[in-house]
Amino acid sequence: MVDVPALLVGTPFLTDIKPHHRRRMIKAAIKQLPEEIRDEVFSLSRTAGEYEIDSIMGANANSVVLGDEEIHVGLFVKAARINHSCRPNAYYRFSERRLTIEIVSYHAIEAGEEIVMSYVPLAIKHDERRRYLKDNWGIDCKCSLCQASEFDIKESETSRNRINELRDTILDARKERFFQDAINIAEDWLMISEWERVAPLTPEYHDILAELYFLKGDMVNATRYGRMSLDGWVRFGSVDDEQLEKARVFLRDLRLVGKKRR
Numbered sequence: 001m002v003d004v005p006a007l008l009v010g011t012p013f014l015t016d017i018k019p020h021h022r023r024r025m026i027k028a029a030i031k032q033l034p035e036e037i038r039d040e041v042f043s044l045s046r047t048a049g050e051y052e053i054d055s056i057m058g059a060n061a062n063s064v065v066l067g068d069e070e071i072h073v074g075l076f077v078k079a080a081r082i083n084h085s086c087r088p089n090a091y092y093r094f095s096e097r098r099l100t101i102e103i104v105s106y107h108a109i110e111a112g113e114e115i116v117m118s119y120v121p122l123a124i125k126h127d128e129r130r131r132y133l134k135d136n137w138g139i140d141c142k143c144s145l146c147q148a149s150e151f152d153i154k155e156s157e158t159s160r161n162r163i164n165e166l167r168d169t170i171l172d173a174r175k176e177r178f179f180q181d182a183i184n185i186a187e188d189w190l191m192i193s194e195w196e197r198v199a200p201l202t203p204e205y206h207d208i209l210a211e212l213y214f215l216k217g218d219m220v221n222a223t224r225y226g227r228m229s230l231d232g233w234v235r236f237g238s239v240d241d242e243q244l245e246k247a248r249v250f251l252r253d254l255r256l257v258g259k260k261r262r
């Protein structure tokens with residue numbers, strides 16, 4: 001799903017302008033929107049009156065980075081309807097070139113399945129995630145994971161810790177030039193990640209394997225995984241996706257190395 005911002009506001013405007021001026025100016029901007037979008041924006045509010053604008057922006061806006069790391073707050077009315085889950089099936093990313101937000105699913109979404117994304121970095125622990133959601137969004141998270149049994153929550157924490165440990169072990173093995181060990185560990189890393197339904201995205205995993213096979217001197221598998229990675233990033237595709245470009249460059253460099261060897 002691709003969504004365009006109804007509003008895009010620089011953070012200095014939110015922090016430096018007196019609240020009543022800020023609210024007045026944002027309200028004036030909303031009123032200039034086409035009627036259909038304006039109605040959708042106002043329907044995001046849970047209060048009326050003076051704090052209506054705070055309620056709309058506070059519970060629905062997304063942070064996006066523009067230019068030289070300049071943080072803006074964007075109000076995307078379709079994306080604003082997506083709830084948080086600690087076990088998401090989608091994530092959002094911002095395309096600076098198109099000024100759009102893209103909601104990308106991690107895997108095929110079943111008919112009737114709710115699309116959910118994480119408002120919090122997933123690498124942090126369950127309690128920290130809940131605290132972050134409470135402090136920053138005022139949410140007592142009711143996602144499927146937070147409502148699962150204590151046993152399931154613990155099991156999920158153990159899997160996520162294991163995923164982080166395995167990732168570090170892969171990097172250590174690569175540094176020590178134990179490339180085959182790193183490749184074997186990467187398989188476990190993907191298996192547990194798929195089970196837990198968290199990152200790595202499949203092309204991320206293919207990137208790592210392509211590089212490890214390249215370092216091992218196995219050009220056939222390096223190319224194979226390099227192609228899978230490129231294919232994956234094209235499917236996840238975005239016009240300004242750095243990873244897609246990296247996968248292209250990797251394959252181009254592999255071809256150059258191959259030519260030199262011949």
Ligand SMILES: C[S@@+](CC[C@H](N)C(=O)[O-])C[C@H]1O[C@@H](n2cnc3c(N)ncnc32)[C@H](O)[C@@H]1O
Pocket residue numbers: 059060079080081082083084085137139140141142143
């Ligand atoms: C960006 S909106 C999401 C869409 C909203 N539920 C709607 O119907 O328009 C964020 C608000 O949704 C609710 N919400 C989203 N995810 C939640 C979750 N995991 N647990 C409880 N409330 C959640 C909270 O009220 C939060 O302020």
